[in-house]
Amino acid sequence: FAKGWEGIAEIAVQVPIFNRNQGNVAAARADIDRAGQEKKRIALTLRERAASVVDQYANARLMAVEYRDEMLPRAKKAYGLMVDRYGQMLAAYPRVLDAQRKLFELQIEYIAALEGVWTNGLALQGYLLTDGLEAPARPGEVDRPIRETNVPSPERTMSPRDSVRNP
Numbered sequence: 001f002a003k004g005w006e007g008i009a010e011i012a013v014q015v016p017i018f019n020r021n022q023g024n025v026a027a028a029r030a031d032i033d034r035a036g037q038e039k040k041r042i043a044l045t046l047r048e049r050a051a052s053v054v055d056q057y058a059n060a061r062l063m064a065v066e067y068r069d070e071m072l073p074r075a076k077k078a079y080g081l082m083v084d085r086y087g088q089m090l091a092a093y094p095r096v097l098d099a100q101r102k103l104f105e106l107q108i109e110y111i112a113a114l115e116g117v118w119t120n121g122l123a124l125q126g127y128l129l130t131d132g133l134e135a136p137a138r139p140g141e142v143d144r145p146i147r148e149t150n151v152p153s154p155e156r157t158m159s160p161r162d163s164v165r166n167p
Helices: 022-087 093-125 160-165
Strands: none
Touching (some): 022 093
């Protein structure tokens, strides 16, 4: 044998004869299906939210109309009559102040009802996207829930008449 250096070099090359990139194709199809399901989930969530916001909008609008057309005119008339009676010395001044306080309270409640109308109306015009949605999860991660919107829920659900009759 001859003395010297001896070495072996090995090179391996994979020739994709039977590999048609099936794994990546399947993963891409799964991502497409997952994105479609995410789209359906968001649509259902927004539809569910829309139902409650439409209901809140309708209730706030009815309350605002009732305040504007019925309750505020009556309170203004009662206050005017009380001022007239006080001018004729038929009513005490604390009663005039009480009628004025009730009128102001009704005006504040009317403004709150108008705020509910506008808040819910704007949320509906903006397709309930007042706060935005969370970014979808990356492929392979668990979906995250959609954040709640900043639409305030009404503090009361009874009509203005009921709140006046039952103080």
